[in-house]
Amino acid sequence: MTTVGFIGLGIMGGPMAGHLVKAGFDVVGYNRTAAKAQPLVEAGGRGAPSIADAVRDADIVAIMVPDSPDVRAVLAGEDGVFAHAKPGTLVIDFSSIRPDVTTELAEQARAAGFRLLDAPVSGGEAGAKNAALSIMVGGAAEDFAAARPVFDAVGKTVVHVGPNGAGQTVKAANQLIVASNIQALAEAVTFLRAYGVDLESALEVLGGGLAGSAVLNQKKGNMLSGEFPPGFRIELHHKDMGIVNSAAREAGVVLPVGALVAQLMASALAVGDGGLDHSALLRGVERLSGREGT
Structure with missing residues (x-):
């Protein structure tokens, strides 16, 4: 054995x-x-x-x-x-x-x-x-x-x-994609709620089209309920966004969306959301929109 x-x-x-x-x-x-x-x-x-x-x-x-x-x-x-x-x-x-x-x-x-x-x-x-x-x-x-x-x-x-290091490089790219998707989903959820659309129905139909993603499937429940038990904590994704932006700088690669999402992740950490699931980026969009708790 x-x-x-x-x-x-x-x-x-x-x-x-x-x-x-x-x-x-x-x-x-x-x-x-x-x-x-x-x-x-x-x-x-x-x-x-x-x-x-x-x-x-x-x-x-x-x-x-x-x-x-x-x-x-x-x-x-x-x-x-x-x-x-x-x-x-x-x-x-x-x-x-x-x-x-x-x-x-x-x-x-x-x-x-x-x-x-x-x-x-x-x-x-x-x-x-x-x-x-x-x-x-x-x-x-x-x-x-x-x-x-x-x-x-x-x-x-x-x-x-x-070779060694390639796994971590691919993971950094993964975290860039995931964070960007979560942020986009959070903005879409806030936008839909502002117009009074039935959110569950909206996410169902969005999930069946080109907007569908593993992020939408796995994180929509948290965004619908407003509860964010940590499946992957914001504090860890904040660390990962630091990795991808640092590595991009060393390679001479520009990541405009990655840089912005990294700042939004840092903001969530700064206001005390670091222990929440990364889907709690929704709370940041709500704060910026003056719709926190809606």
């Missing part, structure tokens, strides 16, 4: 680790908040008191943590994966971080005798719970092939997009 050390058991990592147990992997999980390992234990996995204990006997290490500094600490820190995992271990980083940091960490991994894939995901909490994530993978083709059973246990669309 292949042993997977899984670091990060939050909204995304927890369900993903559970799917690996169901697929027959021996999963040992670690989370800074120890209580978050309990669902994994109940599913048949094991909890570990430290990263070292989670990865020491692992054949594969999976990581799902919030940001570049977190991944760097988990991998290269004094108590991290490189210090405690077996040489030759395959490391799969499901986190969404800066492409340049991924490339740097992949070089460190190779120098330390490890193999690293950057494999950020899209699909949010629903995708994680339903094992229907889209996974964009950067790294060596042979490592991608070796990791395929893990990817198939947690995802639906799995594509090898190039």
